Amino acid sequence: MRVIVVGAGEVGSSIAASLSASHDVVVVDRDPDRVESLTYELDVLAIEGDGTSLETLQEARVADADMVIASTDNDETNIVACSTAKTLGDVFTIARVKKTSLLRTWERSEGVFGVDFMVSVNLLTAESIVRIAGLPGAQDVGTFADGIVSMAEFGIAADSPIADQSVREADRFESLTFAAILRDDDVTIPTGDTTIEAGDRVVVIGSPESVRGFAAALTPDPTLSEANEVVIVGGGEIGYQTARLFEERGIAPRLIEHDPDRARELAEDLPETIVLESDATDREFLDREHVDEADLVVATLDSDEKNLLVSLLARRIGCARTIAVVNAAEYVDLFETVGIDVAVNPREVTAEEITRFTYEEQTENVAMIEADRAEVLEIEVDRDSVLADTEIHEAATEFPEGVVVGAITRDGAFITPRGDTVVHPGDHVVVFVDTEVLDEVSSLL
Amino acid sequence: MNVRVDWRASLSLVGTVVKYLAVALVLPLATAAWYGEGLLTFGATILLAVTAGTALERLDPDPDLGAREGFLMVGLTWLAVAIVGAVPYLIAGEGTVAAPANALFESMSGFTTTGATVMGDISFDTHSRALMIWRQQTQWLGGMGIVVLAVAILPELSVGGAQLMDAEAPGPGIEKLTPRIAETARVLWLVYLGFTVLEFVLLYGLHMGGHAPNMTFYNAVAHPLTTMPTGGFSPEARSIEAFSAVVQWVIIPFMIAAGTNFALFWHVLRGEPSNLLGDSEFRTYAGAIGVVSALGAVILFTGPNLVGPDNPFPVAGNLESSLRHATFQAVSIVTTTGYASMDFEVWSGPAQYVLVFAMFVGGSAGSTGGGIKIVRWLVILKSIRRELFTTVHPEAVRPVRLAGRALDERALRGIYAFTLLYFALFLIGALLIAVDAARVGLDLAVIEALTASAATLGNIGPGLGMVGPMGSYLDFPTTSKLLMVGLMWIGRLEIIPVLVLLTSGYWRS
Numbered sequence: 001m002r003v004i005v006v007g008a009g010e011v012g013s014s015i016a017a018s019l020s021a022s023h024d025v026v027v028v029d030r031d032p033d034r035v036e037s038l039t040y041e042l043d044v045l046a047i048e049g050d051g052t053s054l055e056t057l058q059e060a061r062v063a064d065a066d067m068v069i070a071s072t073d074n075d076e077t078n079i080v081a082c083s084t085a086k087t088l089g090d091v092f093t094i095a096r097v098k099k100t101s102l103l104r105t106w107e108r109s110e111g112v113f114g115v116d117f118m119v120s121v122n123l124l125t126a127e128s129i130v131r132i133a134g135l136p137g138a139q140d141v142g143t144f145a146d147g148i149v150s151m152a153e154f155g156i157a158a159d160s161p162i163a164d165q166s167v168r169e170a171d172r173f174e175s176l177t178f179a180a181i182l183r184d185d186d187v188t189i190p191t192g193d194t195t196i197e198a199g200d201r202v203v204v205i206g207s208p209e210s211v212r213g214f215a216a217a218l219t220p221d222p223t224l225s226e227a228n229e230v231v232i233v234g235g236g237e238i239g240y241q242t243a244r245l246f247e248e249r250g251i252a253p254r255l256i257e258h259d260p261d262r263a264r265e266l267a268e269d270l271p272e273t274i275v276l277e278s279d280a281t282d283r284e285f286l287d288r289e290h291v292d293e294a295d296l297v298v299a300t301l302d303s304d305e306k307n308l309l310v311s312l313l314a315r316r317i318g319c320a321r322t323i324a325v326v327n328a329a330e331y332v333d334l335f336e337t338v339g340i341d342v343a344v345n346p347r348e349v350t351a352e353e354i355t356r357f358t359y360e361e362q363t364e365n366v367a368m369i370e371a372d373r374a375e376v377l378e379i380e381v382d383r384d385s386v387l388a389d390t391e392i393h394e395a396a397t398e399f400p401e402g403v404v405v406g407a408i409t410r411d412g413a414f415i416t417p418r419g420d421t422v423v424h425p426g427d428h429v430v431v432f433v434d435t436e437v438l439d440e441v442s443s444l445l
Numbered sequence: 446m447n448v449r450v451d452w453r454a455s456l457s458l459v460g461t462v463v464k465y466l467a468v469a470l471v472l473p474l475a476t477a478a479w480y481g482e483g484l485l486t487f488g489a490t491i492l493l494a495v496t497a498g499t500a501l502e503r504l505d506p507d508p509d510l511g512a513r514e515g516f517l518m519v520g521l522t523w524l525a526v527a528i529v530g531a532v533p534y535l536i537a538g539e540g541t542v543a544a545p546a547n548a549l550f551e552s553m554s555g556f557t558t559t560g561a562t563v564m565g566d567i568s569f570d571t572h573s574r575a576l577m578i579w580r581q582q583t584q585w586l587g588g589m590g591i592v593v594l595a596v597a598i599l600p601e602l603s604v605g606g607a608q609l610m611d612a613e614a615p616g617p618g619i620e621k622l623t624p625r626i627a628e629t630a631r632v633l634w635l636v637y638l639g640f641t642v643l644e645f646v647l648l649y650g651l652h653m654g655g656h657a658p659n660m661t662f663y664n665a666v667a668h669p670l671t672t673m674p675t676g677g678f679s680p681e682a683r684s685i686e687a688f689s690a691v692v693q694w695v696i697i698p699f700m701i702a703a704g705t706n707f708a709l710f711w712h713v714l715r716g717e718p719s720n721l722l723g724d725s726e727f728r729t730y731a732g733a734i735g736v737v738s739a740l741g742a743v744i745l746f747t748g749p750n751l752v753g754p755d756n757p758f759p760v761a762g763n764l765e766s767s768l769r770h771a772t773f774q775a776v777s778i779v780t781t782t783g784y785a786s787m788d789f790e791v792w793s794g795p796a797q798y799v800l801v802f803a804m805f806v807g808g809s810a811g812s813t814g815g816g817i818k819i820v821r822w823l824v825i826l827k828s829i830r831r832e833l834f835t836t837v838h839p840e841a842v843r844p845v846r847l848a849g850r851a852l853d854e855r856a857l858r859g860i861y862a863f864t865l866l867y868f869a870l871f872l873i874g875a876l877l878i879a880v881d882a883a884r885v886g887l888d889l890a891v892i893e894a895l896t897a898s899a900a901t902l903g904n905i906g907p908g909l910g911m912v913g914p915m916g917s918y919l920d921f922p923t924t925s926k927l928l929m930v931g932l933m934w935i936g937r938l939e940i941i942p943v944l945v946l947l948t949s950g951y952w953r954s
Contacts (some may be wrong), residue, residue: 264844267842267844277841277842
């Protein structure tokens with residue numbers, strides 16, 4: 001597939017990097033330095049020019065491309081780039097936008113602006129934060145099949161009740177599948193005898209209730225409910241969207257914003273949120289506002305360093321759990337190592353969203369595990385699939401190593417997959433796949 | 446002094462309004478003709494209004510209205526119509542209102558829908574039916590606003606109309622219902638007219654059905670003219686007490702409607718009734734009426750000193766009666782109508798204090814009611830709540846919200862300033878009235894001075910004691926009456942537009 005990425009900023013470069021392995025990627029950017037460095041860093045064609053001009057797009061051979069991903073920092077530029085690309089050929093266009101209002105307009109009438117798919121980075125990040133917040137102890141959370149199926153990744157501490165147990169012993173939960181154990185750099189597909197060790201990360205797939213039940217069994221942290229104290233630091237678009245989503249779930253968060261004008265704006269837009277105008281690194285202020293008693297502190301400031309500082313400070317004074325937005329992908333692990341419970345990378349979130357368009361059409365939803373080491377796919381089973389009308393253990397013999405059928409939904413109902421479960425065409429299956437065998441599995445399913 | 450206000454333009458438009466006032470004078474003229482009374486009074490006033498109006502119009506043949514000219518025009522219009530409105534009382538020469546200061550008082554009380562009277566004897570023996578209908582009619586004209594009426598009819602006002610209505614309309618800010626302000630003004634007046642006609646039909650229907658013996662055709666016309674503007678004048682000396690219980694019950698909802706934001710009715714007519722019931726001001730308004738009524742009813746029902754051999758109203762122990770009178774009085778005072786279904790002078794102390802308290806509530810913004818207005822109280826209460834919250838959380842940023850929308854801090858300051866000014870003027874007014882009474886040796890109780898000031902500033906009408914619902918303002922010295930004319934004027938225009946005219950900064954650049 002020929003993919004043109006307009007805008008080689010952090011997100012654009014990241015998308016280009018993740019796509020370059022299996023696709024022909026052309027990157028367009030106005031900054032000659034960036035174009036030059038990309039040419040050497042990635043196996044892509046980098047072109048200098050304005051992504052909204054016909055000339056540049058013609059140079060990038062949009063007419064021959066399958067997909068245009070407009071990913072500059074400017075919403076309007078991205079939209080115009082998509083519209084312009086549409087005039088040159090029948091190409092699938094993806095626009096990244098910051099403004100949620102544009103996304104709302106697009107949702108009303110998909111395809112408007114010449115945009116086939118619109119991705120709001122900030123909104124996706126906020127959704128991701130709120131999803132993770134709802135599951136204590138979880139490092140990553142994904143939902144599939146309209147929310148009937150949940151996927152979650154948990155770190156196993158030494159004092160965890162399932163540490164040093166075999167999967168068979170640990171498997172005490174209805175409709176829950178242990179999809180994978182991530183140990184060091186390995187992805188292990190567990191059998192009943194596999195032992196879960198401290199320091200492992202386990203990926204489970206199941207109904208939302210069972211995943212919540214599993215989370216509750218793992219950690220004593222309370223689940224997020226109305227009574228819970230959530231503090232959001234930073235009133236940028238991500239902070240704003242996060243607060244809004246918490247409000248939608250009936251939780252009244254507190255939002256700390258330093259800029260008075262922005263604070264006022266936020267206070268006007270967020271009726272249930274208590275907006276506090278202050279510096280979040282002011283100890284005295286944090287004490288006065290009892291941030292130490294918060295169940296969750298979310299740091300959504302612009303700079304990774306500040307988010308790290310705020311999160312560490314919050315942990316230090318006694319807050320139960322911290323989630324921080326980390327823009328630099330390479331810091332995600334580091335941040336989680338030094339004490340931030342969950343680091344959310346907007347680019348990774350965006351990449352996940354965009355990646356699902358690079359898969360074949362039948363893929364409904366994708367979640368990436370541990371930066372590309374594995375993926376969880378939702379697939380609608382058709383007649384050609386090896387799963388169609390066969391029992392799972394029979395079909396499984398055709399699969400390579402590294403594949404687990406985690407859940408099945410039929411007509412909106414959850415079905416726990418067991419060896420003798422027969423999958424019908426039209427069912428949705430949620431499958432855990434090791435990235436190494438992804439292409440092979442995709443063709444089988 | 447270099448005057449930067451184009452006062453000629455303002456006066457010219459005042460002249461236009463005065464000229465058109467002649468049209469309104471046709472109703473009392475016709476009434477006089479119908480009842481075979483002298484036509485001179487109103488014929489001469491019409492001539493005067495047309496002449497004076499035309500003369501003023503000549504000052505500026507093509508008036509251009511800016512914001513400052515708007516304030517001046519609105520302020521002077523109300524003064525001018527009150528003066529012209531006083532002329533019939535002077536010419537007719539009937540009773541106490543024939544004295545110049547009294548005539549002006551009665552006229553200003555009418556146009557500002559206050560309902561305070563200086564008539565010594567309210568009866569057709571002293572006053573002609575035509576003069577009485579004029580007295581009723583001044584309130585109807587003033588209710589929805591003379592300037593709003595002018596904006597609705599006069600095309601030359603449509604450009605500056607929003608500022609004019611803003612300066613005049615009760616409550617903070619105006620709500621544009623339609624893109625064109627003249628259309629909005631017309632909508633409001635049509636709703637107003639509609640309610641007036643409906644009330645007439647109901648009242649006269651009751652009379653025809655034999656349920657309201659005293660509600661003659663004349664009374665059925667006269668009362669809607671003063672219910673809907675929350676005026677309170679009645680051609681009956683005993684006010685609404687003169688009518689049957691069912692009439693009193695019928696008038697209550699009309700008073701409530703008159704104190705409601707008229708824009709809400711327009712939404713209801715457009716098929717969105719949730720706009721009325723969901724409106725936070727309306728809910729608070731209904732709540733205030735409910736609480737005051739309930740308090741009053743309990744006090745009346747259990748009141749020990751209300752049933753005596755001389756008291757013809759057995760309210761104590763009578764559920765319907767105590768409920769009706771308490772509700773009627775609560776609604777009448779909260780909406781600043783000023784009707785009385787009984788002389789609340791005989792009420793016990795606590796019940797009277799409830800009414801005094803209710804005087805400061807006021808109607809809704811965009812209604813014909815006077816006073817401080819519910820919406821301001823609502824905003825003030827929310828501000829206080831915010832103040833308490835930010836004391837605990839000093840960094841908290843909390844906009845004050847009304848119906849989900851955050852209010853501008855400047856609008857809040859305006860509301861604080863208004864309310865503070867209102868109380869300051871009320872106290873200064875009461876003080877001056879008390880001093881003036883002492884000057885002429887009039888024996889005035891403190892509550893009388895206080896309620897006289899509150900009742901005129903809030904455009905309510907009756908107070909307590911001498912100025913009670915069956916009493917009058919006749920005995921005050923002329924100076925006090927002129928002061929009250931000023932209070933009514935300031936109160937009707939919501940203080941700021943009048944006071945701004947007194948500042949030097951307004952007149953200079």
